[in-house]
Amino acid sequence: MDKINKVVNGITGLDHRLMDKAQERLDNLTKPLGSLGRLEELAKQVVGITAEENPTLKNKVIFTLAADHGATEEGISAFPKEVTAQMVYNFLGGGAGINVLAKHVGARVVVVDIGVAGNLKIPSTIHYPSSNKNNLFWDKKMAMGTNNFAKGPAMSRDQAVRSIEVGIEVFEEEAANGLDIAGTGEMGIGNTTAASAITAVFTKALVEDITGRGTGINEQGLKNKIRVIKDAIRINKPDSKDAIDVLAKVGGFEIGGLAGIILAAASRRKPVVIDGFISGAAALIAYGIEPKTKEYMIASHSSAEKGHKVILDYIGLKPLLDLDLRLGEGTGAALGINIIEAGIKVMTEMATFKSAGVSIKENK
Secondary structure, eight states, rough: OHHHHHHHOOOOOOHHHHHHHHHHHHHHHHTTTTTTHHHHHHHHHHHHTOOHHHHHHHHEEEEEEEEGGGGGGGOSSSSHHHHHHHHHHHHHHSSHHHHHHHHHHTTEEEEEEEEESSSSOOOOSSSGGGGGGOOOEEOOOOSSSSSOOSSSOSSSSHHHHHHHHHHHHHHHHHTTTTTEEEEEEEEOOTTTHHHHHHHHHHHHOHHHHOOOTTTTHHHHHHHHHHHHHHHHHHHHOTTTTOOHHHHHHOOOOOHHHHHHHHHHHHHTTOOEOSSSSSHHHHHHHHHHHOGGGGEEEEBBOOOSSHHHHHHHHHTTOOOOOOSSOOOOOOOOHHHHHHHHHHHHHHHHHBBBBHHHHHHOOOOO
C-alpha cells in the first residue's frame, strides 16, 4: 500500500488561479461569450489540471489493459476467454479499433498483459519497456485471470493492491517517456460482469438495472449473467466503503490496473480520459480510494451499456459524446482526446478581440 498511499497523498486540487486566467482569455476571444460551450470548459479544466497557462497535448497515450475473468466458467459471455489473448495479438498487430482511432488522433497505444489466461508469445518486432522507445507492450501478468467470483473472491486483497500498483508503475514509466494526456482502455472477456458487480456495490443500483448484454448474449444469457452477479455480491459481501475490498471481491486485474492509472494521472497533474463501462468501473475504484481524482477525469462518452450512465451520474461526470459505443479498448477515450485537444487549441490559437482589431460587443 505504500506506493498507493504515496500517489494518493500527491493528489491536490485544481489550480483555480490559472483557471480564472483561462476564463478571462476565453471571454476575450473573437466570439460571443461561451459560444464554444464544452470546448471552453475542457480547455479551462485542462489548465486547472496541468497548472499550465498554455498546455499542449503533444504526447497522447491510450493504456489498454488485458486480463481474463474466472466468472466466464458460468457462461456469462458470448465469446470464449481465448479471445482475450487473440485480441492482444490484434492490438499489437495494429488491426483493432483502438489502433485505428489512436492513429487518427495521434496517440500511441500501450498494451499491458496484467492477467491474460495464456502465455503470450510476443513478436520480437514489438518494443519492450527496456528498449526506451515508444513502448507498445508490458508483461505484468499477475495470474492466469481472476478466480470465479461466483464461488469466492475474484482475487486476494494483496493482488488487488498489486493490480493498482501495476497501473501506477506503467503510467509513471510512460510519463517518463513523455505523456501529456492519458486514455483508459481494456480487453477481457467477462469484464462487463465484473463492472456490473462493482457498479451495483458502489451505487446501490439494482443489478437488473445496470447489467447489459456485453458481447451480445441472448435473453437467457442475460438472466444467467444477472444471477451470477447477484451470487457474487451475496457470497463475497464486498464493502462499498473499502474500494480495495470491492476490487478484490468482485473486480478484475485490468480494472485495478486502470484505477492505478487514474490515481497516477491525478498525482502527476495529467488529464485522464475515461472510456466506457469497464473504465468507468475502474473510475469508481479510484474515486472510492480518493474522491479528488474526479477533478482529473474527463468522461469521453456515454456507453451503450446502461450501467455506464449510472457510474457517470454517481461520480458526477458529464460525457462528451453519446455514440452508442460499447467496444472498449479505449476507443471512446481516443475520440475524447481529439475533442479535448480541439478545446485547448481554441483557447491558445484563436485571436482576441484586441489582437484581431475586432470591435467588442456593445451593452445593448
